[in-house]
Amino acid sequence: MSTLWHGRFGAGPADELMAFTASLAFDQRLAGDDIAASRAHVRGLARAGILDTADADAVLGALDTVAAELAEGRFEFVPTDEDVHTAVERRVTELAGAAGARLHTGRSRNDQVATDLRLYTRRALGEVAGRVLALQNTLLERAESAGDTYLPGYTHLQQAQPVLLAHHLLAHGWALARDVDRLLATVARADVSPLGAGALAGSSLPLDPAFTAEQLGFAAPFENSLDAVSDRDFVAEALFDLALLGVHLSRVGEEVVLWSSAEFGFLTLDDAYSTGSSMLPQKKNPDIAELARGKVGRLVGHLAGLLVTLKGLPLAYNRDLQEDKEPLFDAVDQVALALAALTGLLGTATFATRVMAAAADSPMAATTDLAEHLVSGGMPFREAHEVIGGLVRDAEERRVPLVDLVNAHPALGAEAAALLEPGVAVTRRTTPGGAGPAPVARQLRRFRDRLEVDRHRVDEIT
Numbered sequence: 157m158s159t160l161w162h163g164r165f166g167a168g169p170a171d172e173l174m175a176f177t178a179s180l181a182f183d184q185r186l187a188g189d190d191i192a193a194s195r196a197h198v199r200g201l202a203r204a205g206i207l208d209t210a211d212a213d214a215v216l217g218a219l220d221t222v223a224a225e226l227a228e229g230r231f232e233f234v235p236t237d238e239d240v241h242t243a244v245e246r247r248v249t250e251l252a253g254a255a256g257a258r259l260h261t262g263r264s265r266n267d268q269v270a271t272d273l274r275l276y277t278r279r280a281l282g283e284v285a286g287r288v289l290a291l292q293n294t295l296l297e298r299a300e301s302a303g304d305t306y307l308p309g310y311t312h313l314q315q316a317q318p319v320l321l322a323h324h325l326l327a328h329g330w331a332l333a334r335d336v337d338r339l340l341a342t343v344a345r346a347d348v349s350p351l352g353a354g355a356l357a358g359s360s361l362p363l364d365p366a367f368t369a370e371q372l373g374f375a376a377p378f379e380n381s382l383d384a385v386s387d388r389d390f391v392a393e394a395l396f397d398l399a400l401l402g403v404h405l406s407r408v409g410e411e412v413v414l415w416s417s418a419e420f421g422f423l424t425l426d427d428a429y430s431t432g433s434s435m436l437p438q439k440k441n442p443d444i445a446e447l448a449r450g451k452v453g454r455l456v457g458h459l460a461g462l463l464v465t466l467k468g469l470p471l472a473y474n475r476d477l478q479e480d481k482e483p484l485f486d487a488v489d490q491v492a493l494a495l496a497a498l499t500g501l502l503g504t505a506t507f508a509t510r511v512m513a514a515a516a517d518s519p520m521a522a523t524t525d526l527a528e529h530l531v532s533g534g535m536p537f538r539e540a541h542e543v544i545g546g547l548v549r550d551a552e553e554r555r556v557p558l559v560d561l562v563n564a565h566p567a568l569g570a571e572a573a574a575l576l577e578p579g580v581a582v583t584r585r586t587t588p589g590g591a592g593p594a595p596v597a598r599q600l601r602r603f604r605d606r607l608e609v610d611r612h613r614v615d616e617i618t
């Protein structure tokens with residue numbers, strides 16, 4: 157068995173070693189990035205005069221062939237292909253012969269894998285951000301078409317005050333806007349090229365990390381070769397961003413689960429985005445929403461797992477770092493799937509606007525407005541709270557409608573009773589960022605503008 161290091165070794169690797177240490181099964185997906193990084197490296201070698209033009213062209217041609225073989229599913233991996241870097245270099249050497257043997261000059265898999273993974277992360281987070289924008293856009297469309305639809309707002313999952321449905325939907329939209337921000341900030345910090353750091357210390361050959369960084373479209377080359385090959389902050393940050401994004405999706409999911417229940421009845425799922433039961437013919441289940449809620453366990457696990465892997469590692473590269481890839485790939489995949497599924501679910505669900513309004517029209521949801529009515533007349537809020545609280549208790553104990561007590565009360569009367577009319581309370585929320593029609597109209601405009609700006613920011617990195 158021929159390995160990248162067979163020159164120094166008398167015997168080939170044990171099967172158990174290969175089985176335990178090989179990463180090809182999961183790092184194959186870095187093949188395109190590995191080829192891009194290899195192209196940049198070859199150009200750097202040629203520019204430094206380390207590779208003559210003929211050899212450089214031969215290696216670049218072989219890299220093109222490898223790329224085509226991979227793209228067409230014709231690339232044949234062999235048992236000694238321990239990881240994607242080994243596989244690509246092995247094939248280049250088969251194709252380009254003597255010139256291929258020069259590809260790894262001044263390079264180590266340590267700077268190579270860090271470069272590949274940064275290229276992947278930059279692209280993958282850009283794609284995730286694009287999917288977040290799509291979900292935000294669906295929330296915006298649903299919010300715009302929701303018009304004056306209102307529903308109870310909750311604290312402690314107890315009905316509190318009515319809010320516009322648009323307001324509720326955009327609350328999730330703003331959380332996602334912070335996710336987009338975070339993803340872009342992580343991409344900016346990941347945008348540093350480790351290529352040229354070698355195994356850990358740089359090179360005796362006249363390589364120029366700034367040149368290869370530019371070739372790969374990185375914002376800058378590394379400052380310190382030890383840091384370049386051992387830094388996985390960008391993976392930890394990506395995992396945090398994805399975990400928190402997942403937490404946000406879990407909150408959306410939980411509300412869909414509640415709202416689609418018979419007890420709430422606020423929302424009906426489209427058939428294409430709900431599932432049936434194998435036993436109970438009447439069931440229509442919100443499995444997408446449940447999985448959006450449930451996937452967060454592994455997302456948080458991936459973050460915690462990587463942090464533990466990184467903790468206490470001595471400089472510089474250690475094989476432990478190979479454990480960075482699977483959590484990252486899985487987190488990206490799962491969040492991307494969840495975003496697409498939730499976008500479809502929310503885009504096609506039917507809101508039961510009359511059920512929502514009926515639930516929100518309980519006079520109890522307007523008691524704060526009654527207290528504030530008394531405040532407008534000069535009464536201190538604490539006192540007003542007590543007065544209205546007394547009426548609520550009375551109404552419950554004597555089983556009389558609250559509105560009757562309000563009408564009969566000397567400091568309240570008909571004007572205050574009108575506040576209990578269906579649909580009135582939500583219109584009373586007029587302050588900036590509040591839940592009523594006037595501030596929500598402004599909020600919709602601000603959200604639309606923000607989405608437009610973020611779309612440009614994401615386009616710039618994808």
Ligand code: ARG
Binds near residue numbers: 266
């Ligand atoms: N498969 C390895 C990883 O993912 C590549 C780097 C291996 N480097 C080494 N010196 N063994 O980290």
